[in-house]
Amino acid sequence: MKVTALDPNPYIRPTNTPLTVIAHRGASSLAPENTMFAQETARRSGADFIENDVQLSKDGVPYLLHDSTVDRTTDGTGDITTLTAAQLDTLDAGSWFSPLYTGARIPTLATQLADLRTRGGNLLLEIKRADTKNDVAAMIDVVRAHNMTDRVIMQSFDTRHLRWVHDLAPELPLGLLRSTLDTDPVAIAEDLHLTTYNPNGNALDTTPGIVADLHAAGIAVMAWTADTPAKWNRYDNYGVDGIITNRPAELTGWNWARNGSTP
Template sequence: MAANSDLAYVQPSSDGVPFILHDSTVDRTTDGTGAIRGMTSAQLKTLDAGSWFAPHYTGVRMPTLAEQLADLRTRGGNLLLEIKGAHTRDQVTKIVQVIREQQMTGRVFIQSFDVASLQYSYELAPELPIGLLRSTLDADPVALAGQLHLTAYHPPGSALLARPTLVADLHQAGVAVMAWTIDSAAQWRSLNQLGVDGIITNRPAELAGWISAG
């Protein structure tokens, strides 16, 4: 069960620069207001993106995807990169370009709820593994995984627990399974018994400790 990848969310500025941000607006995590897609990269770089978290981080700027990857390349580790929301082919092309420029194709795994973004990613960079995020289970996840050339299928952990044979079915088709977002040790244990390949959690340090102790 994997627990050694950073998770980041990528979205474009109005001038097409991929930035790391979870929300669709900058309101919650910066001193600015407005949709990230309605602001230029220069405008985004003026925002204080650290004060909301702690005074020590006052003045920290929102990172671009390039900056995030450069930092990760230096300190080590892998990145589970979620393409957040719908993206055009040109926007996905830019994401792929940045990953290649940073020489990180072997350490980035792309996931998204947006099927078109995953299709663009596969067409542009078949060497990048892709995972489809789902809010509910599809009628036939194995068939869908084949159609989309998925490396992995990423449903809610609770849905997997309600349909436990699915993990084995996907594994038989050569598709990994990653469950989200699971924060309890009891569910970690249940999902581990099903054989999931990874868990997305808000408690990564605790999950890593739980795996080490097991």
């Protein structure tokens, strides 16, 4: 029998080290979600990763947007897949949050990656809608064009998306989002070639030991979306590697205090 050693997973944190801070849609408690303002605020808050959602415009340009429509977070209306890049670029994506952010735009994925590449930061990118392999390819093309494959993790709730990413860009790390735990998270992680398994943090309360099982298989765990010290403490005790949060500044400060260090 031949035993093949697993390559170490850089996203599994060593014992007694801080949690990885992942800013949900940017620092979305302080700035309009999925905008460059939210990204910059998260960066200055000490976030290790920005978490954003990506979808394609009518003409196939990847944009950062969570909802299917632009109605909630812009001054426009309509499904993003019915709007061209030229139309999306005119929308105000900030004033809904505060007049201070009037004029903020919906960023393209290219804009976001250019900022991260030159000014620092990593991206946990959720494929929100992609009906075909070509849709996913359009997103990957932008990541590759900006030479960011080593600083981007692609994640999705849809296993088809992850299989397509692996086929098209096996060098890209993959994360599976889950609202509830799979019957056998390790088996599905191995089947999908996952780097990280990303469940709703509340789901871990039912089976916290699964974190150790995933680690033993070389899979990191990033829990979502936790915004209170009580949850950070609980998930830290479970051994998760990172936490997706709307409050990255507070989690960064909590990390410092938890690990006996100072800013």
